[in-house]
Amino acid sequence: MSKTEDSKPQPPKAYHVMCKPIGPRCNLDCRYCFYTEKTALFEDGEDYRMSPAVLDAYVRKYIQSQRAPEINFAWQGGEPTLMGLDFFRRAVALQKRYGRGKNISNSIQTNGILLDDKWCEFLAREKFLVGISIDGPRELHDRYRVDRGGRGSFDKVMDSIKRLQDWHVEYNTLSSVTADCARDPAGVYQFLKSTGTRFMQFIPIVEREPDQHSRELGLKLAEPPKSLRAAAEEVALTPWSVSGEDYGTFLCRVFDEWMRGDIGRVFVQIFDIALGAWMGHDPALCIFAKNCGKAVAMEHNGDVYSCDHFVYPDHRLGNIVQDSVADIMTAAPVVQLGRNK
Helix, strand or coil: CCHHHHHCCCCCCCCEEEECCCCCCCCCCCCCCCCHHHHHHCCCCCCCCCCHHHHHHHHHHHHHHCCCCEEEEEECCCCHHHHCHHHHHHHHHHHHHHCCCCEEEEEEEECCCCCCHHHHHHHHHCCCEEEEECCCCHHHHHHHCECCCCCECHHHHHHHHHHHHHCCCCEEEEEEECCCHHHCHHHHHHHHHHCCCCEEEEEECCCECCCHHHHHCCCCCCCCCCCHHHHHHCCCECCCCCCHHHHHHHHHHHHHHHHCCCCCCCEEHHHHHHHHHHCCCCCCCHHHCCCCCCEEEECCCCEEECCHHHCCHHHEEEECCCCCHHHHHCCHHHHHHHHHC
């Protein structure tokens, strides 16, 4: 083997794809959402529905290119349930066709609005892990998580949580920590616990006002800065963004609540990650890993990007239908992004 061939990056043994089968389309209009505005990056009148051909290529190539015995399919959006049940029945059938000898699982992140009994029966039977987006008590949740008429979604989300419990679907909660939520960490934690959830994720919301280039693209938020210096110079954050200090205080207060009697009963993702890192394990969450580059995002049309926070024209890596997974996962932008991290 030549030195050139030997030095060529090898695709990771296992990697993660965040698949967005409905693209940026959603049935809510959350005021802090960074993704629904991505409709501006596609042609007017775009359907945003993943075609059978793209789905087949994705499932087949994703399974065949992994060298690990366990493979997880992660479905996100937008709102992935807008694709309908038949799409996911087809996806599971393809997984069974191409996944011989491998343990395949599915997870789906949803706002819960469309989860009726038919959905829950399917999710329970196929053992999907469901992530439900809920930010806290009604007044906090409905401040930003609204429909296109400006109405809050709290009641519908709570109904869906109850339905998931009735059908014994495994689920966790994902809560966006805005500047408002950060002011009541104990209230948020105790409320989430009262819903019956045993697994919590907290995601800090930090977004910048649009710069000139973002406005030219038709976006309301700024795209990732080109350099660390640019990031330091651009400090115009949105009003709902949480500061680093407030997010840290939020986590400390949640930790205090959790420590009082919930260790081993309630699991908070960031605490588990911290414990694992303290014990010398590689962090499972990319933002805490030494290097990134093993997780990409895929749009409804098969286009692949370095991360779902980097779904912008400059960060497109290729297309799952036209390109090999090895070429996508070893593309120079992926390698460089990991080194920058």
